[in-house]
Amino acid sequence: MPLVAHTNLPTFDRLRQGGYDILTLDRAMSQDIRELHVGLLNMMPDAALTVTEQQYMRLVGNCNQIVQFYIHPFSVPGLTRSPEAAAYIDTYYADFESLREAGLDALIISGANVTQPSLELEPFWTPLREVIEWAADNVTSILCSCLATHALVKQLYQIDRHKLPSKQWGVYSHRVRNRLHPLLQGINTRFDVPHSRWNEVTHDELAAAGLRVLVDSDEAGVHMAVSPDQFRIVYFQGHPEYDYNSLLKEYKRETLRYLSGEIDDSPPYPENYFSARAADLAASHLRQATLAKAHGEPLPEFPEAVFEPHLDNTWGDTGKAIFNNWLGLVYRLTHPDRRLPFMPDIDPHDPLGLRNCPS
Numbered sequence: 370m371p372l373v374a375h376t377n378l379p380t381f382d383r384l385r386q387g388g389y390d391i392l393t394l395d396r397a398m399s400q401d402i403r404e405l406h407v408g409l410l411n412m413m414p415d416a417a418l419t420v421t422e423q424q425y426m427r428l429v430g431n432c433n434q435i436v437q438f439y440i441h442p443f444s445v446p447g448l449t450r451s452p453e454a455a456a457y458i459d460t461y462y463a464d465f466e467s468l469r470e471a472g473l474d475a476l477i478i479s480g481a482n483v484t485q486p487s488l489e490l491e492p493f494w495t496p497l498r499e500v501i502e503w504a505a506d507n508v509t510s511i512l513c514s515c516l517a518t519h520a521l522v523k524q525l526y527q528i529d530r531h532k533l534p535s536k537q538w539g540v541y542s543h544r545v546r547n548r549l550h551p552l553l554q555g556i557n558t559r560f561d562v563p564h565s566r567w568n569e570v571t572h573d574e575l576a577a578a579g580l581r582v583l584v585d586s587d588e589a590g591v592h593m594a595v596s597p598d599q600f601r602i603v604y605f606q607g608h609p610e611y612d613y614n615s616l617l618k619e620y621k622r623e624t625l626r627y628l629s630g631e632i633d634d635s636p637p638y639p640e641n642y643f644s645a646r647a648a649d650l651a652a653s654h655l656r657q658a659t660l661a662k663a664h665g666e667p668l669p670e671f672p673e674a675v676f677e678p679h680l681d682n683t684w685g686d687t688g689k690a691i692f693n694n695w696l697g698l699v700y701r702l703t704h705p706d707r708r709l710p711f712m713p714d715i716d717p718h719d720p721l722g723l724r725n726c727p728s
Contacts, residue, residue: 372430372438373397373404378461380422389430392437402437403704405696408473408508409442410500411462412481412493412517415454416622421479424610432693434700441468445500447493448481465496469503475699476500476508480515480608488516488523488530498524509702511602512695515566518604522570525602526578530568537564539616539640540683541589543607550583550599552694561683562607563616563642564589569606580604588640593691600698609688613680614673616642620651621671628658628668647679 371390374381375397385391407429413421422442429438443463450458478500485491501524504511513521522528545558562584572582575594584593589607596602608615616639623636635655638648650672658668 372426372440375439376461378422378442380419380426383423384426384430389427391430397437400437402435403700404437404439405434405474405700405703406439406441406472407696408463408468408476408504409440410476410478410497410517411442411444412448412497413479414449414482415451418454418457420612420615421610424612424615425477425479428610428689428692429696431689432696434693434697436696436700438696441473443468445493445496447491447496465500469507473504473508474703475696476504476511478511478513478517478521480517483516488520494520501525505601509699510600510695512605513602514605514608514610518606519568519570521602521604522575522578522580526580528570528574528578530570532568533566537566537569537589538619538637539564540642541586541607541640543584543586543589543592545584547581547583550581550595551698552593552595552600552603552691553583554694556687556690556694560687561641562586562589562592562609562687563611563639563684564592564607565616565619565639566606575604603695609684609691611684613682613685614677617673617676617680621673624651624655624658624671628662642680644679644681647676650676650679 371392372381372384373392373394374385375394381391409422409425411418411421426440429440432438441463442461443465444458445465481493483491488494497520501511501521505525511521519530523530540561540563543560543562545553545556547553548558569590572585572591575582575591579597580594581597581599582591582594585591592605592607594604596604620636620639623632626632627635638651643651654669654672660666661668
């Protein structure tokens, strides 16, 4: 079932223009259909703020549950914002106090850019901790992405993330390590996931704290893990929400940083992402831009549209399926007396179907 446009958030119109079925609030209220209210703590920098909204809202809106989804974006203080982004958040985002009072069924926490050597020194650390502390006791399930995962395992288990020798950047093959877990029902045993991070927490560290690693990669490490109860918190180190061109846009940004002198070295290509043709395009553009810079000429525009036909999305369907499973389990726990038509009968002693799932 679709998302409900319960506010004037512009992303609803963009999704509708992209072919998504977005219900008006009046139409939603006229239907006797179950609701799930999902918070989206969006901590991404200004350039990715609205894109991140769309990515997560698409994943929720693609779910095949017979449910109306109300998405509630909000942010926290301590994040550097332009006046335009701050005004956007003030106009369209909920405030945490209101959401805390009204309640949420589930919470998604995005990644964020960091500027300090440790998370505790980030200006947003204290308000983020407040959200985590409340959600851990009041929300059915929390789903975290990348930096949010590192923040939660730091706060809840005192696990410090580690700086990698180089950026983990690209698309990597992963394997399911627990095929019976209900979050992985109907999921391929091997699938791709994008990563983009300078830090990691390891399989051994998570396991030592009692967390269950569900998906990992020989190249990229842990992608997906869950809290010791196997559902309350879902941790991602990768980015199943990414669009097919998200890594391209990141490569473009890093190339522009290099050409402007902000960084010393030209960026490597995202691993396992550029086709041979895309790599040729990247090399050609960098040569032309370097020559133009040397001669004091305007830099050629980055040919983003020319790249796009040579890029593939090899992770999107799996991301949708995992979100579908996650929200279905949230529904089971929040509406135990209202079974969805495709759900098996719920065992009150094992509502998530974990009895046969190895610990």
